[in-house]
Amino acid sequence: MTSAAGLGARRTGSRRAPLLLAAGLCLLAGLDAALLLLGLPAPVAGDRLPQVHGVLLVLGFAGTLVALERAVALGGRWPYLAPAGLGAGGLLLFTPVDLSVARLLLVAGATVLVALYLRFWRRQPSAALLAQAAGAVSALGAALLWLGGLDVPRMLPWLVAFLVLTIAGERLELARVGLLAPGAPRAEQTFLACVGAVVTGVVTTLMWPAAGTLLLGASLLALVAWLVTYDVARRLLRSTGLPRFTAACLLAGYAWLGLAGTLWLVAGPVADGTRYDAVVHSVFLGFVMSMIMAHAPVILPAVLRRPLPYHPGMAGAAWLLHLSLALRVVVGDLRDVRGAWQLGGVLNIAAVLLFLLTAATASVTATRRASAAARTPSRPGPAGTGSSPDASPGSSSGSAPGSSPDASAGASSASDDPRSAR
Numbered sequence: 001m002t003s004a005a006g007l008g009a010r011r012t013g014s015r016r017a018p019l020l021l022a023a024g025l026c027l028l029a030g031l032d033a034a035l036l037l038l039g040l041p042a043p044v045a046g047d048r049l050p051q052v053h054g055v056l057l058v059l060g061f062a063g064t065l066v067a068l069e070r071a072v073a074l075g076g077r078w079p080y081l082a083p084a085g086l087g088a089g090g091l092l093l094f095t096p097v098d099l100s101v102a103r104l105l106l107v108a109g110a111t112v113l114v115a116l117y118l119r120f121w122r123r124q125p126s127a128a129l130l131a132q133a134a135g136a137v138s139a140l141g142a143a144l145l146w147l148g149g150l151d152v153p154r155m156l157p158w159l160v161a162f163l164v165l166t167i168a169g170e171r172l173e174l175a176r177v178g179l180l181a182p183g184a185p186r187a188e189q190t191f192l193a194c195v196g197a198v199v200t201g202v203v204t205t206l207m208w209p210a211a212g213t214l215l216l217g218a219s220l221l222a223l224v225a226w227l228v229t230y231d232v233a234r235r236l237l238r239s240t241g242l243p244r245f246t247a248a249c250l251l252a253g254y255a256w257l258g259l260a261g262t263l264w265l266v267a268g269p270v271a272d273g274t275r276y277d278a279v280v281h282s283v284f285l286g287f288v289m290s291m292i293m294a295h296a297p298v299i300l301p302a303v304l305r306r307p308l309p310y311h312p313g314m315a316g317a318a319w320l321l322h323l324s325l326a327l328r329v330v331v332g333d334l335r336d337v338r339g340a341w342q343l344g345g346v347l348n349i350a351a352v353l354l355f356l357l358t359a360a361t362a363s364v365t366a367t368r369r370a371s372a373a374a375r376t377p378s379r380p381g382p383a384g385t386g387s388s389p390d391a392s393p394g395s396s397s398g399s400a401p402g403s404s405p406d407a408s409a410g411a412s413s414a415s416d417d418p419r420s421a422r
């Protein structure tokens, strides 16, 4: 790519940056609220923060990320209203502005997200898209229920379904290779049956909480079994660098989702206390945060048009996340040891911050190196010089240290769909 085109790509990335910043601020405010919920001092001690922690992180942070990635993939201007609505709604949650304004914005953002999937559907219907669209409808359901005054524990299944179905749909797209294997002709139908069962379970919890929770727990377990069987993750575990990191995060995430499904299946509906904390964070930290870590080195370069090379510090953060979550959930929650719950919670926050810091440093360093390399007159050299030893299909979105950001932008400009890089 010419440097002029590269500059254009970086400008495109910069225009998207405010939306990513909104997601980042929601994350930081959510982590601050988490400290307050743990009964510990926090940098900012707003009264409203603990009350909005869950929605802020699920719809404000993760919702904005999901919607931004989808808007980039679809192209055009109106799809950006989805991350804008969710991001603005999330930001208003921790300001003194009336809560109903924030709730309305979240509803608006989720509505555009559903519309976005309808547009994708008209382009090319698929089982993977159906799962993601069901996820978006769950996000809209959650936002509407919250607007209507339902409390978070009652609408938790809707929040869970939003992110679980979105991520499962994305994984199905990548499992296609596995689906072509002999003996797996019914895999896609089985996947859709799992998605249908999750949706039915979620809706049922509103009218019959006990029966709905049972169905939801069982269907999450079935979905985990499907993912473990067909996802490419198990094969990638034997590789090195980014593919191995991604695979380990995916498999650990599936294990946590399995635990959440088991707890719901065995213990039924829970609305507070240690079991509640265990279910909630097995899903949102063990599964969702692990998935975000796994996909960040591929999705962020495509969205921001900046390189994000894999760095071993990312694996360190992921290890810290999973070990501290085990301390929090297995010892703190399930054995009711308050000190372990608090320590685990603080280390969860440290793990997320460590990942953010590592990713930001790796991206800035790679961008600087690449700019310096671009200014140096080119000289002939052996092919592949300067690329990462971890270079892999997954890291091909310009994330190799020393690769040009123009190259990275070029990788993502061939198709603006971040998933085309995975």
Ligand code: HEM
Pocket (backbone or CB within 6 Å): 031, 034, 035, 037, 038, 051, 053, 054, 055, 057, 058, 062, 152, 153, 159, 272, 273, 274, 276, 277, 280, 281, 284, 285, 288, 289, 345, 346, 348, 349, 352
């Ligand atoms: C990073 C460390 C985190 C810590 C230390 C933390 C801590 C907490 C605590 C102490 C509670 C209250 C639990 C209870 O009422 O029994 C809570 C609730 C919750 N958390 Fe987190 N959390 C973290 C991250 C997250 C993330 C990343 C998400 C979502 C993506 C999330 C979603 C929720 C939800 C949905 C609730 C329920 C809120 C409610 O009932 O109002 N948490 N969290």
